[in-house]
Amino acid sequence: MAIPEQALEGINNLDPLPVTVQKLIVSLSGDEDVSFKELGGLIEYDPAVASNILRVANSAFYAGRRRIEDPKDAVVRLGTATLLDIVLGSYLKELTVSAPLYDLSEDELWLHAAVCSIAVKQVSRHAAKVKIPQTAVIAALIHDVGKIIMVRYMEADVDDILELCRTHNLTFVDAERQLFGCDHAEVG
Numbered sequence: 001m002a003i004p005e006q007a008l009e010g011i012n013n014l015d016p017l018p019v020t021v022q023k024l025i026v027s028l029s030g031d032e033d034v035s036f037k038e039l040g041g042l043i044e045y046d047p048a049v050a051s052n053i054l055r056v057a058n059s060a061f062y063a064g065r066r067r068i069e070d071p072k073d074a075v076v077r078l079g080t081a082t083l084l085d086i087v088l089g090s091y092l093k094e095l096t097v098s099a100p101l102y103d104l105s106e107d108e109l110w111l112h113a114a115v116c117s118i119a120v121k122q123v124s125r126h127a128a129k130v131k132i133p134q135t136a137v138i139a140a141l142i143h144d145v146g147k148i149i150m151v152r153y154m155e156a157d158v159d160d161i162l163e164l165c166r167t168h169n170l171t172f173v174d175a176e177r178q179l180f181g182c183d184h185a186e187v188g
Contacts (some may be wrong), residue, residue: 003182006153039083040072049087054079055177056086081134085117086139102147103158109144118138146188154180 043049049072057074058067062082068074077085104112120140146180164175176183 002179003187004154007149007180007182007187009153036075037072038078039080040070040075042073043083044071045089049090052086052090053083056082079096081137085137085141089114089141090115102151104147109147113144116143143188144184146184146186149187150176150180150184 024073043053053071053074056062056066057077062077064077068077078086117137120132120137124136137171159178161167161172161175162176164170165172168175168178170178173183173185
């Protein structure tokens, strides 16, 4: 199925990923070696990210024997996957909008994404033999970004979708596909 032009335009109109997030994604994909020093250097010039990273690195969950005061040291302590989770989470929080199409408030949409990410972390910890990739945590965090695009750039009425579900015995996603030519997962 093709994604409608207005959704593609919406995707192009999203704020670009911060350079830090781009570098972290490249690092995690294994396509390029990005050093912790380089990532720390990127972070130290972004006060919001630096303070957030330092706060997490010194939290009870991650704290070591000594307090971290340098973003470069925080990157080493947290690792790239956790760092990406924090930085990308902050970026996505800025994107959140009210999503009446999905009957979710802004906070509920964000909470849902955060809970999904935490759930993947917990499954990974308890099922270590399965070897769930670290990027699954990020995938869980951003899995509904298509909803943001559809809410911002495509006209829809949840009542129409639900009516189509009832009258044609369709799932919500199938009804989205019938009405829009795509569903929120494809747009995401």
